[in-house]
Amino acid sequence: MRIKDLDQLKVREDVFDEITLLALYKMVNKGWISAIGGSISTGKEANVFLADRKEEQVAIKIYMTRTANFQKMQNYIAGDRRFINIGKTRRDIVFAWTRKEFSNLKRALEAGLAVPKPLVFDRNILVMEFLGEDEIPYPQLRVAKIPDPAVVYASLMESLRILWQTAKLVHGDLSEYNILYGGGKAWLIDMGQAVTPDHPHSIIFLRRDLEQLNRFFSPLCETMVLIEAMRQVTGIPHLPENAGTELSEA
Numbered sequence: 001m002r003i004k005d006l007d008q009l010k011v012r013e014d015v016f017d018e019i020t021l022l023a024l025y026k027m028v029n030k031g032w033i034s035a036i037g038g039s040i041s042t043g044k045e046a047n048v049f050l051a052d053r054k055e056e057q058v059a060i061k062i063y064m065t066r067t068a069n070f071q072k073m074q075n076y077i078a079g080d081r082r083f084i085n086i087g088k089t090r091r092d093i094v095f096a097w098t099r100k101e102f103s104n105l106k107r108a109l110e111a112g113l114a115v116p117k118p119l120v121f122d123r124n125i126l127v128m129e130f131l132g133e134d135e136i137p138y139p140q141l142r143v144a145k146i147p148d149p150a151v152v153y154a155s156l157m158e159s160l161r162i163l164w165q166t167a168k169l170v171h172g173d174l175s176e177y178n179i180l181y182g183g184g185k186a187w188l189i190d191m192g193q194a195v196t197p198d199h200p201h202s203i204i205f206l207r208r209d210l211e212q213l214n215r216f217f218s219p220l221c222e223t224m225v226l227i228e229a230m231r232q233v234t235g236i237p238h239l240p241e242n243a244g245t246e247l248s249e250a
């Protein structure tokens with residue numbers, strides 16, 4: 001469907017509220033996107049669409065101001081020094097979240113990691129590189145055919161190490177849903193919640209991310225002992241055994 005049919009889009013799909021429509025119009029007027037294609041994913045927090053931008057295909061992620069989980073968003077934003085002066089309304093928080101995902105992806109990309117290249121954002125809309133081939137998105141890791149799981153596991157460990165030590169980020173919601181597999185490698189996506197290592201809960205998030213990774217890979221290949229993985233990723237050789245557990249918080 002062409003973008004000039006935005007009014008039809010509004011009728012067809014109730015995901016586009018007034019703010020989103022305005023932001024989309026603005027993006028078209030500025031030439032940031034030229035057409036919206038099919039839906040890639042519809043979720044609770046966001047919808048992802050295929051779109052055209054000049055000659056290339058892009059993915060556009062639209063955060064829904066009505067249904068997003070604000071409490072969760074606020075918890076992640078609260079400890080992040082990059083986002084101290086944002087407003088308090090639902091919209092303010094969703095807009096800040098969108099900006100946060102853009103900035104997180106940019107930092108990860110600059111550190112050389114396999115993430116979708118962020119292209120532009122406005123309000124609750126993020127435009128990024130489309131990860132896929134012939135309009136088909138790469139599959140999530142949970143359904144992908146992985147020829148050599150040990151190699152992919154090791155590459156993800158290395159990605160998390162670079163994410164922490166160079167990009168200065170911890171993903172915070174890592175799972176086989178937020179990793180795409182295609183073109184021979186694993187891509188980290190969905191980085192809105194990623195926080196810096198100085199966030200008060202960064203070690204808790206890291207522990208959980210690595211637990212998720214180990215849970216998924218342990219039936220497929222040999223995995224690292226959790227605390228060893230945490231030490232490798234952070235580069236802190238004496239990180240205490242219970243770091244990031246409730247006990248360590250007491």
Ligand SMILES: Nc1ncnc2c1ncn2[C@@H]1O[C@H](COP(=O)(O)OP(=O)(O)OP(=O)(O)O)[C@@H](O)[C@H]1O
Pocket residue numbers: 040041042043044045046047048059061116128129130131132137138139140177178189190191
């Ligand atoms: N750049 C991209 N290229 C191709 N597919 C993508 C891209 N970004 C996201 N997707 C697809 O859309 C799905 C949802 O994206 P994402 O994980 O970023 O949103 P989400 O925050 O989890 O949304 P919700 O929580 O509402 O499901 C992904 O699992 C992936 O399949």
Ligand SMILES: [Mg+2]
Pocket residue numbers: 177178190
């Ligand atoms: Mg996701």
